[in-house]
Amino acid sequence: MSKEHDSKTNAMRLLDAASLPYRTRFFETDGALSGVEVASLLGLDQDSVFKTLVTQGKSGEHYVFMIPVACELDLKKAARACGEKAVAMVRSRELLGLTGYVHGGCSPLGMKKPFPTFIDETASLYDQVTFSGGRIGCQITMAPQDLAGLVGIQEADLTVV
Secondary structure (H helix, E strand, C coil): CCHHHHCCCHHHHHHHHCCCCCEEEECCCCCCCCHHHHHHHHCCCHHHEEEEEEEEECCCCEEEEEEECCCCECHHHHHHHHCCCCEEECCHHHHHHHHCCCCCCCCCCCCCCCCCEEEEHHHHHCCCEEEECCCCCEEEEECHHHHHHHHCCEEECCECC
């Protein structure tokens, strides 16, 4: 295991502090892969692997949405879930300053500031879900109810049908 794999991310430190069980999965890459590529590379069901998307509402507030990697966020459903008139995706170049994470390595855990977070209702179909561990090439797998309890995640119908 390389030194990079030995170092903990903010997400892992948060899970360790909360004494929650989780598994890390590392993979080598030269850049950000799509979530579907990550699921395939790790041999996981793509419906149980979630991407973390950051949005901004009309009010100026930011929101985090977790959806299966092969799905697309329905912005109208997302706005309804968080009580906004509309939400829009945050630009990739704004992500690091806002969350502390880069595109392709954004975790719902350990952001610079906690944001209201929502996960697609399909997460409850799985005993374990996988999501970014806080850097490119690192994924965390854990029980969705443990994740929800730690971050206060709300479940909602979020994807395009």
